[in-house]
Amino acid sequence: MAVDLSHSPDVAELVDRTRAFVRDVVVPLEEQHGGVARTEEVRTELQRAAKDAGVFAPHVSPEYGGHGLDMCGRAAVFEEAGYSLFGPLALNIAAPDEGNMHMLEAIATEEQKQRYLRPLANGQVRSCFAMTEPAPGAGSDPAALTTHAVRDGDGWRINGRKWFITGADGAAFAICMARTSGSAGRTEGATMFLVDADNPGMRLVRHIDTLDESLYGGHMEVVFEDCLVPDEAVLGEVDEGFRYAQVRLGPARMTHCMRWLGIARRAQDIAVARASEREVFGSRLGELGMVQQMIADNEIDIAASRGLITQACWELDRGRSAAQSTSVAKTFCAEAVWRCVDRALQICGSLGVSGDILLSRFLREVRPFRIYDGPSETHRWSIARRVLRRHDKESTR
Numbered sequence: 001m002a003v004d005l006s007h008s009p010d011v012a013e014l015v016d017r018t019r020a021f022v023r024d025v026v027v028p029l030e031e032q033h034g035g036v037a038r039t040e041e042v043r044t045e046l047q048r049a050a051k052d053a054g055v056f057a058p059h060v061s062p063e064y065g066g067h068g069l070d071m072c073g074r075a076a077v078f079e080e081a082g083y084s085l086f087g088p089l090a091l092n093i094a095a096p097d098e099g100n101m102h103m104l105e106a107i108a109t110e111e112q113k114q115r116y117l118r119p120l121a122n123g124q125v126r127s128c129f130a131m132t133e134p135a136p137g138a139g140s141d142p143a144a145l146t147t148h149a150v151r152d153g154d155g156w157r158i159n160g161r162k163w164f165i166t167g168a169d170g171a172a173f174a175i176c177m178a179r180t181s182g183s184a185g186r187t188e189g190a191t192m193f194l195v196d197a198d199n200p201g202m203r204l205v206r207h208i209d210t211l212d213e214s215l216y217g218g219h220m221e222v223v224f225e226d227c228l229v230p231d232e233a234v235l236g237e238v239d240e241g242f243r244y245a246q247v248r249l250g251p252a253r254m255t256h257c258m259r260w261l262g263i264a265r266r267a268q269d270i271a272v273a274r275a276s277e278r279e280v281f282g283s284r285l286g287e288l289g290m291v292q293q294m295i296a297d298n299e300i301d302i303a304a305s306r307g308l309i310t311q312a313c314w315e316l317d318r319g320r321s322a323a324q325s326t327s328v329a330k331t332f333c334a335e336a337v338w339r340c341v342d343r344a345l346q347i348c349g350s351l352g353v354s355g356d357i358l359l360s361r362f363l364r365e366v367r368p369f370r371i372y373d374g375p376s377e378t379h380r381w382s383i384a385r386r387v388l389r390r391h392d393k394e395s396t397r
């Protein structure tokens with residue numbers, strides 16, 4: 001079978017335009033703000049510039065003002081956007097909005113799309129995705145879900161506590177996962193609800209202080225207390241929430257990898273520039289074998305990550321579940337990106353850990369990726385179980 005890894009001329013052109021936009025417009029703003037966008041003014045300025053450059057919303061369909069890229073196209077464009085911590089925000093492809101848009105396009109009703117997807121896709125509003133709960137609730141094991149929703153008249157009453165809800169501060173709505181049947185430990189019986197931020201039953205409790213700071217809106221603890229929503233707030237079908245979560249999580253896992261791969265490349269570029277000018281012991285850093293090894297290992301990690309992302313996206317574009325390949329890619333990329341930034345920082349010495357360049361910021365930002373979208377251990381556990389099941393199936397033939 002012939003394998004063609006080239007992109008269509010339209011996608012290739014968008015990749016080039018995104019690269020130039022990020023280099024010329026986004027990186028200077030990112031450096032000016034130390035990699036953390038804290039105000040709506042910054043977000044609006046970035047998004048206006050992305051619209052002017054014709055690179056805004058590459059992932060949503062043209063009907064909602066986007067470029068309608070498939071997963072393989074997204075892989076190339078998101079990597080370019082991810083070259084700066086501000087790139088995803090500028091293009092409106094940052095987490096969690098990007099994953100929410102993907103899911104809304106896939107399963108929302110027409111009315112829900114007009115009300116929630118349209119303003120989200122054009123950057124008018126932001127959103128959040130509320131799944132994780134403090135112990136003993138849902139975390140790496142979503143089936144532990146304790147937040148519940150019960151019938152109340154024509155609608156639903158939601159009660160529960162969520163935390164680590166990225167972007168909750170300032171979001172116009174939340175997609176809240178709640179149990180509508182079964183009990184904690186069961187992998188069925190969850191439903192997704194669209195909850196408007198002005199609902200008096202949804203309360204933002206506190207910002208959680210975390211290692212990372214660049215995901216816009218921070219991470220919050222959120223309480224749903226007798227939160228009443230109408231039947232039209234159900235996203236998809238009742239009791240199908242875990243199935244829909246997969247619609248969001250598989251691609252969202254890959255888009256995180258794409259964006260962070262951009263940061264790995266940026267870290268490598270910073271390290272290579274430093275290695276080619278800094279002199280120690282009478283030679284440039286780049287002429288020393290151990291530094292060359294770190295530069296080479298970064299290239300290997302970057303190339304391998306891109307290859308695994310491409311494989312998983314290829315499967316997703318063909319409508320396959322890609323459960324194994326997204327788990328493999330996510331685990332590898334999360335660890336490879338960390339290794340790349342860490343090596344780059346080592347090459348830069350004390351400059352690397354200083355606030356004079358953004359490497360130490362990158363290191364803080366990439367570390368949590370080994371935990372969200374499934375910790376590495378959870379993915380390795382799933383990968384191994386699939387391999388063992390395959391072995392059992394083949395050996396009984």
Ligand SMILES: Cc1cc2nc3c(=O)[nH]c(=O)nc-3n(C[C@H](O)[C@H](O)[C@H](O)COP(=O)(O)OP(=O)(O)OC[C@H]3O[C@@H](n4cnc5c(N)ncnc54)[C@H](O)[C@@H]3O)c2cc1C
Nearest residue numbers: 129130131132139140164165166368372373375377378381
């Ligand atoms: C920065 C950040 C942003 C986030 N944003 C969101 C968000 O917007 N919305 C949302 O709903 N959630 C969000 N989360 C939560 C995230 O999805 C969870 O942290 C993740 O699912 C892990 O759950 P947990 O933290 O409860 O860890 P736990 O479930 O308590 O797991 C702890 C550790 O146990 C180990 N472990 C897990 N499974 C296995 C296994 N099978 N075998 C061996 N060891 C295992 C791993 O080392 C894991 O790190 C975010 C988290 C972070 C850090």
